Amino acid sequence: MSVAPLQPNFQQCAAAASLASSTSLFPSSFSFRLITLRPSISALRPVVCCLSQSQVSVVNGKIDNRVSERNEIRLGLPSKGRMASDTLDLLKDCQLSVKQVNPRQYVAEIPQLSNLEVWFQRPKDIVRKLLSGDLDLGIVGFDTVSEYGKENEDLILVHDALDYGDCRLSLAIPKYGIFENINSMRELAQMPQWTAEKPLRVATGFTYLGPKFMKENGLEHVTFSTADGALEAAPAMGIADAILDLVSSGTTLRENNLKEIEGGVVLESQAVLVASRKSLMQRKGALDTTHEILERLEAHLRAIGQFTVTANMRGSSADEVAERVLSQPSLSGLQGPTVSPVFCKRDGKVSPDYYAIVICIPKKALYKSVQQLRAIGGSGVLVSPLTYIFDEETPRWRQLLSKLGL
Numbered sequence: 001m002s003v004a005p006l007q008p009n010f011q012q013c014a015a016a017a018s019l020a021s022s023t024s025l026f027p028s029s030f031s032f033r034l035i036t037l038r039p040s041i042s043a044l045r046p047v048v049c050c051l052s053q054s055q056v057s058v059v060n061g062k063i064d065n066r067v068s069e070r071n072e073i074r075l076g077l078p079s080k081g082r083m084a085s086d087t088l089d090l091l092k093d094c095q096l097s098v099k100q101v102n103p104r105q106y107v108a109e110i111p112q113l114s115n116l117e118v119w120f121q122r123p124k125d126i127v128r129k130l131l132s133g134d135l136d137l138g139i140v141g142f143d144t145v146s147e148y149g150k151e152n153e154d155l156i157l158v159h160d161a162l163d164y165g166d167c168r169l170s171l172a173i174p175k176y177g178i179f180e181n182i183n184s185m186r187e188l189a190q191m192p193q194w195t196a197e198k199p200l201r202v203a204t205g206f207t208y209l210g211p212k213f214m215k216e217n218g219l220e221h222v223t224f225s226t227a228d229g230a231l232e233a234a235p236a237m238g239i240a241d242a243i244l245d246l247v248s249s250g251t252t253l254r255e256n257n258l259k260e261i262e263g264g265v266v267l268e269s270q271a272v273l274v275a276s277r278k279s280l281m282q283r284k285g286a287l288d289t290t291h292e293i294l295e296r297l298e299a300h301l302r303a304i305g306q307f308t309v310t311a312n313m314r315g316s317s318a319d320e321v322a323e324r325v326l327s328q329p330s331l332s333g334l335q336g337p338t339v340s341p342v343f344c345k346r347d348g349k350v351s352p353d354y355y356a357i358v359i360c361i362p363k364k365a366l367y368k369s370v371q372q373l374r375a376i377g378g379s380g381v382l383v384s385p386l387t388y389i390f391d392e393e394t395p396r397w398r399q400l401l402s403k404l405g406l
């Protein structure tokens with residue numbers, strides 16, 4: 001069951017080769033439909049063999065690393081499962097609503113991004129199609145990127161924390177029987193029961209990450225079986241000794257008398273935006289579109305953790321009020337407070353009577369901040385939700401450029 005790691009030099013070629021040779025990865029009806037839609041793509045590669053309808057092909061014995069010549073940028077979104085609706089909700093919150101004519105149609109558009117096609121696919125197929133060059137961008141769980149991306153260097157995480165789909169990939173064993181006193185990976189590895197003849201049987205859908213993790217943890221005698229769901233039943237059914245599956249609330253494990261163990265978490269996951277490096281580097285418009293999506297995501301995700309707070313303060317000058325505000329640890333805002341004079345007319349004279357301050361405050365620190373505002377003489381505190389925070393430049397954009405060597 002273990003999958004040998006790919007040699008870095010041959011990763012792209014091998015990934016494309018295995019994709020092309022596996023009919024289960026490319027249902028023929030779907031492939032044919034794409035080829036019919038884009039006849040120019042196959043016509044571009046006149047010689048020798050074409051591995052997929054897209055970019056990694058072998059021309060006259062050499063790897064052709066160019067991207068296929070389509071004009072649209074393609075974004076893959078989950079077509080089903082728990083990620084599907086959350087992904088559409090997130091994009092909507094970023095003013096990037098996906099217009100889908102009907103739910104059975106797999107292609108859609110985002111009117112704000114004119115050069116973009118949205119393709120609805122199963123999460124694992126999004127990763128496979130990023131590798132084969134049939135998609136340029138995708139939103140899926142980090143677990144799916146890790147399992148099906150197999151550390152391929154062509155995959156680049158553009159945004160690693162989209163704030164939904166939180167779960168962890170974790171090893172779990174029964175609470176009872178020979179496992180009763182086993183509470184860590186080390187103890188599991190040291191159990192005398194596992195031999196070449198009678199290995200530890202692990203049920204998992206993660207057949208790349210599973211063997212790798214067990215090997216890294218010194219478990220030599222392990223076999224894997226796989227199933228598409230309800231893995232938690234496998235130990236009670238006598239099919240497996242342990243399971244390696246996603247855990248979120250932990251309810252499913254508890255209900256099935258299973259427990260996680262120390263050191264047994266393979267990875268923490270949440271939804272991510274992932275891209276094909278080749279597409280970003282070579283496809284016209286791909287980097288610009290990615291920049292716009294990233295900016296909108298960052299602006300929204302930064303804002304949802306914050307409130308805008310306004311308050312009135314008496315004081316002798318804006319500077320003096322600012323000093324009082326900044327003396328409090330929770331009131332420094334994103335870049336310091338905005339302090340504005342509020343003018344009143346008294347005895348025919350216009351002068352600042354008090355000052356209005358505006359600051360952004362993390363939602364978690366709201367009550368503490370209100371207490372600190374009151375302590376320094378703030379009154380009339382108004383709290384409103386924030387919709388977007390656009391920074392001068394997002395840190396993730398700089399990171400992306402540096403990953404691309406730009």
Ligand SMILES: Nc1ncnc2c1ncn2[C@@H]1O[C@H](COP(=O)(O)OP(=O)(O)OP(=O)(O)O)[C@@H](O)[C@H]1O
Pocket residue numbers: 080081082083123124140141142143144165166167228229246247248249269270271
């Ligand atoms: N219990 C969970 N809580 C939160 N997120 C989860 C949970 N289980 C899975 N996920 C995340 O959602 C993604 C999709 O999971 P989902 O179960 O919807 O689809 P799937 O497992 O690919 O399909 P299916 O379960 O129908 O075979 C996972 O890759 C993971 O990132």
Ligand SMILES: O=P(O)(O)OC[C@H]1O[C@H](OP(=O)(O)OP(=O)(O)O)[C@H](O)[C@@H]1O
Pocket residue numbers: 228229230231232245246247248249250251252253
């Ligand atoms: O820790 P919990 O909150 O209980 O969630 C964990 C369960 O969620 C997922 O299953 P899913 O609901 O996707 O069903 P599936 O087995 O059909 O994939 C995962 O495979 C676990 O079984």
Ligand SMILES: [Mg+2]
Pocket residue numbers: 229
């Ligand atoms: Mg599932």
